[in-house]
Amino acid sequence: MATDRTLESEYEVPADGPAATCPYCGRPFRADRYVTFHIGVEHAEECTDAEREAFDEERDDEEYDLFTFHFKAAISVFLVYFLFTFIYALVWAG
Numbered sequence: 001m002a003t004d005r006t007l008e009s010e011y012e013v014p015a016d017g018p019a020a021t022c023p024y025c026g027r028p029f030r031a032d033r034y035v036t037f038h039i040g041v042e043h044a045e046e047c048t049d050a051e052r053e054a055f056d057e058e059r060d061d062e063e064y065d066l067f068t069f070h071f072k073a074a075i076s077v078f079l080v081y082f083l084f085t086f087i088y089a090l091v092w093a094g
Contacts, residue, residue: 033058 018028020035024043029035039047040055047055 018030020029020032021027022029022035022038022043024039024046027038029038036051036054036058039051040059044052
C-alpha cells in the first residue's frame with residue numbers, strides 16, 4: 001500500500017520564505033539541492049532529463065560525502081582505540 005508522504009508532512013518554511021519550491025507539487029524547500037533530491041525521488045516519472053541528470057549528480061556527490069565521513073569516522077575510532085590501548089599498556093607496565 002503506497003502512501004503519499006508529501007501530503008502527510010508539515011513544512012517549516014524559513015521566515016524569509018523558501019529558497020525554492022517544487023515545480024510539480026509546490027512543496028517549499030530551504031535550498032535548491034533539496035528540491036533536486038525531492039524531484040528525483042518523488043517525481044521520478046515526470047521529471048525531465050536535465051532534472052534526472054542533476055539528481056544523479058547530487059546523489060553521487062552525497063554518496064562521496066557519506067563515504068568520506070564513514071572513512072574518517074572509522075579512522076578516528078581506530079586511533080582512539082589505539083590510544084587507549086597504548087595508555088592502558090603504559091599504566092600496567094608501570
